[in-house]
Amino acid sequence: MTPSFVRSKLSNLPLSQQLASQTRPASIGLVLSQVRTVLDEYGGVSDEEEGRAESEILLTHLLEFGTTELFASLRAPFPAERRDDLLNALARRIRHEPMRYITGSCPFYGRDFNVDARVFIPRPETEQLIDQALAWAEETHAETLRVADIGTGSGVIAITLARELTLPEVHAVDISHDALEVASFNADRLAGLVGVTFHEGDLATPLEGHFDILVANLPYVKLQTLEDAETELAHEPRGALDGGVTGMDVIERLIPMLADVMNPYRSLVLLEIDPPLAAPTISLVEKHLPGASVSILSDFAGLARVAEIQIGG
Ligand SMILES: C[S@@+](CC[C@H](N)C(=O)[O-])C[C@H]1O[C@@H](n2cnc3c(N)ncnc32)[C@H](O)[C@@H]1O
Incomplete structure (x- = not known):
């Protein structure tokens, strides 16, 4: 109406x-x-x-x-x-309904993904996670890579990596059943022969074995920002945005799980963050992954946007 x-x-x-x-x-x-x-x-x-x-x-x-x-x-x-x-x-x-929900699609890394109000609208800055993952994969010369995408939403990261890497094994997790329906639909259309295995659950808990690459764009919007949002942001699923009072609620639960799921000999974790979360993210990595190196990369606007964690190697 x-x-x-x-x-x-x-x-x-x-x-x-x-x-x-x-x-x-x-x-x-x-x-x-x-x-x-x-x-x-x-x-x-x-x-x-x-x-x-x-x-x-x-x-x-x-x-x-x-x-x-x-x-x-x-x-x-x-x-x-x-x-x-x-x-x-x-x-x-x-x-104030976002234009991408009205048209029902959103481009990401050169492909058009279906999106609706069940999923977060992919943002251009997330493409940087793909560039970093592909550059690392090229350097490692591994024959096949196990890849995890935590908080897959519409599936953009998992599906893009399934298409861009050579013969990877890709797993994607989301806590939202609705989001996984959209992601599976997109995977059927776009993931190609390799495909993606989807898991419904909390962060890394559904994953088995060790992974070479783990990418996560988890909710990191501060509660206060969400409560003040009356416009486009209010149309996106709250569970895709809500990072609690500091913005760190979800990311800070993932970091302690990494030691168990990452390949200890050589692996890469890429976390999308909000710029003020750079320092707390570094502290948590130093605490839970003492041998790893962590650096913060900026997006095209010059804002701290990605925590890159190299394990082993
Ligand atoms: C910011 S969206 C990112 C979606 C997609 N990766 C992208 O970049 O467009 C965050 C996603 O994380 C999911 N999520 C939130 N909490 C989660 C949890 N504890 N475990 C798994 N997924 C979670 C949300 O349902 C949402 O789909």
């Missing part, structure tokens, strides 16, 4: 009137720029760049176009049969 205030907001927009015109159908180019205006004004986008990106994501999705096709079609009329879908999508976005 679209609340009446959203309906009336939308029906008063020039965009709605242009779309309704029988005599002069709006062009795709005009619709694109009007959608951008609506998103800038009401859609909760943080800046012009985000408004531009989201309007292109929405129109390529609705028209089933690639970006090149979209820009080649700016003068063509916007198809009348897509009008209601466009207005419904805008109504959802005005209520």
Whole structure:
């Protein structure tokens, strides 16, 4: 149901009137720029760049176009049969539902993953974990690697590593049954021949044997930040975000489990973190994995984002 205030907001927009015109159908180019205006004004986008990106994501999705096709079609009329879908999508976005849930897909490392409100929306900075894992794998020259993804969500990390590594054995864990349904669906479409074995459970407890690579993007948002979040963040599953009072609740339970599941001779752990969690993460690694080396890597915005732990070697 679209609340009446959203309906009336939308029906008063020039965009709605242009779309309704029988005599002069709006062009795709005009619709694109009007959608951008609506998103800038009401859609909760943080800046012009985000408004531009989201309007292109929405129109390529609705028209089933690639970006090149979209820009080649700016003068063509916007198809009348897509009008209601466009207005419904805008109504959802005005209520701060994230664009990736509206389109139902999110790109990650060059592949499109299905996402919905059962899973966290993959973020671009998480791709750095993949780059690091692949670089390490190349250096080790191992014939086959056992890989674990803890807190798999939509399955992006596990599925990407299953595709990018040479013949790995990939296991993925999540505590959320709903998330595992989405991840399995994505794996069926995208994981290829190697596949991924999914486990429902708490952190590393469902895993058996030793792993060469363990990657985890676990919840690390501070409780206070979550409680203040009224917008897009509030639409994502709380269990994917909630890191407790300090943000460390989940990560600090995983670190003591690592000694039992990692290959003691040579292995790699990559943990995505929030920048203020760098120091407590280092302290916990030093306490629970005394022989390991830990370094903190920055993301493309220069913020401390990944704890890289090298064991043995
Ligand atoms: C921030 S999301 C990351 C999802 C995905 N890895 C990504 O990067 O897009 C965190 C995920 O960890 C899962 N999770 C939270 N607590 C967990 C626990 N104790 N054991 C296993 N998974 C957990 C959540 O259900 C959620 O899917």
